[in-house]
Amino acid sequence: MLQKFQNHLRDTFQFLDGKKILLATSGGKDSMVMVHLFQQLDYKIGIAHCNFQLREMESFEDQNFVQEYAVANDIPVFITQFDTKAFAEDYKVSTQVAARELRYNWFYELLETEKFNYILTAHHADDNLETFLINLSRGTGLEGLIGIPEQNDKVIRPLLAFSQEEMAEYATLNNIQWREDSSNASDKYLRNKIRHHLVPLLKELNPNFLSSFHKTQNYLQEAQVMIEDASIMIYQQVAKQEEDTIYFDLKKLQQLPNYQSYLYQWLKEFGFSAWDDIYNLVESQSGKFVFSPEYRLLKDRDSLILSPINSADESEEYFIAENQKEVNIPLNLTFCKVADMSIVSNKTIFVDADKLHYPLVLRHWNEGDRFEPFGMDGKSKKVSKLFKDEKLSLLEKEITWLLCSNDAIVWIINVRQDERFRIDNTTKNILKIQLE
Template sequence: MLEKLKNHIAQNLPFLEHKKLFLAVSGGLDSMVLLHLLQQLPYEIAVLHCNFQLRGLESFGDQNFIQNYANQHDIPIFITQFDTTAFAKDYKLSTQVAARELRYSWFYEQLETLNFDYLLTAHHADDTLETFFINLTRGTGLEGLTGIPMQNEQVIRPLLPFSRQEMELYAKENKIEWREDSSNASDKYLRNKIRHHLIPTLKELNPNFIASFQKTQNYLQEAQEMVEDAAIMVYQQVAKAHENDIYFDLKQLLKLPNYKSYLYQWLHEFGFTAWQDIYDLVESQSGKQVFAAKYRLLKDRKFLILNPIDFEPTNEEFLIEKSATVVKIPLNLSFCKVDDISVATNETIFVDEEKLVFPLVLRKWKTGDFLQPFGMNGKTKKVSKLYKDEKLSLIEKENTWILCSNNQIVWVVGIRQDERFKIENSTENILKIALI
């Protein structure tokens, strides 16, 4: 097994050479085999151990076991303890999900703090097989059937080519001690049910089932790579990025006979799960939205617009005193007196300073807001109608600011000036206001 691992690393993970490696060690068979193997290879290693305090004295027995092993072999070890049950309750997570969140958060923290390069875990071929069936029962797409990745950022899984049977044999041949997790004997968890009942039956039907499954995994991974390549090529025809937003052209999208598959490929990495709602969004009316935890997808006329939810609707108002020359929050504006006017634009206006009541106020649109658009001879117009006529998306509406004087709109910033503050023949003090 050692020679096989050396060849595997040389062929697939050569970048590990001369790197500092953490090993995630629980004290169980898999992680103790990983630790034993890495002790025989020319790497600088250290052990990370998490005590989740889920099995009473047994959890502390695991901690003491791996602590003693590390001390006996002069291996640096770092240990942490979690109140996993309380964390799961506070954040309304399952115990398994809570433990995963806690350990990987701590792992990445240690990588950064102690300046290590990678974290190695002991996932192996049987883990990949179990994950395949777990995802299959939950109705996954192709990506969910391709198995556990060998590398995920700084997390490396060098034992994926090895079966549990190989690891058990290696442990017995090398007289490696390990701790048995009593929870592994329970059928409480889906993974254990698959491990105890389904997989033994499959191995009974085909003694070489693991090897056959690994071939299938390779085929699935190759198919997934082809899908990803196609998605990238089509993405360039359908999508365009603008600042933090991505616009999907519906006309181009609907030319694709399997556009739903492309939407899945493009959007699943952003955390979306309500796929039927997203597919329905294509044919829905403007303004409809679908949300993920950190992103939303908006239907806006001829586009689907993806943007991050990194702001909260604000009722905050910003005051601008008469003495101000530059404002930088919430957006950059300049104020200066001039002797004459040049051509006004959407980004520059000229107003009669004597008509203004200071402090001016910058705020967002409110229901009932209206203005007298410059050049419309005193006719009023609701700001909501102005937004509609300008064909602003919901995102653009949310990010537009309004400059007011004594509750009257002076400027829908970047869009339209109000006529009530325009320059006249009697104007003595001209104030230029510009986006910068």
């Protein structure tokens, strides 16, 4: 196995040569085989061990075993202890999820503080098969069936090409000592049930099952790459991004065969889980929306609009003092007295400074707000009616701010100025207000 492993490193992970690598070591057979292999090949290694304190004294015996092995073999060793159960209770997650979160956060800290280049774990081919079967039983998408990646950022799994049988044979031939995790014998966990009962049956039915599975998984990975490439090309035709908001053209989307699959590809990274609700959104009326923890998908006329959830309080107000030159929150405005007017636009207005009463107020619009649109000779109009006439989306309405003097609207920012504060023949002081 040593020669095969060396060849595998040369063909797949040649970039590890000369690098400082951190081996995640539980003390079990797999991780101790990994440590031994890298020792034989004379790599620059360190050992990292997490004591999750889940098995009482056994956990501390594992810790002592790893520490003694590292000291005896002159290998730098890093050990930490976690109150995993308390973490799981605090964050309302399973102990398995808690342990994963804790260990990888710590591993990445060690990369930075101890100047290691990569973290290596001892996952092997049987682990990969078990993960596939777990995901298959849970009905995950294609991503859950393509298996454990050989490399994910700084995390590398160099033993995925090797079976449990190869690992066990190597450990026996080289008299490698390890610690047996007593929880591995229990069928309490789904992974153990699959490991003890299903995988042996599959191997009995087909002695080359692991090899066949590896080929199938390669095909699935190739299919996933093809799907991602197609998804990117179609996205460029259907979607338009403006800052942190994405607009999906519904007419173009609905022309796609099986457009639900494309929506899944585009939205899965944004934390959505209510996929049926998302697919139904396409045919629903304007104003309907679906939330993920951090994003909202909104149906608005001929678009689906994806945007971060706006955490601002709609009743929030910002005050602007007289002679204040600029505002940076909630948006960037500048105030400057000028001798005459230049070009007026949605982003720049000129007002009679003597008609203003301070402090000016920046706020969101409210139902029932009225103003006198510039150029309409004093005729009053509801702000909501202007939004409708301007065909503003629900999202655009939400993020629109009003600049007010007392209770009068001076400017619906980036939309329309109010007539009451315009420059006229009696104006002596002109104030230029600009949205940067």
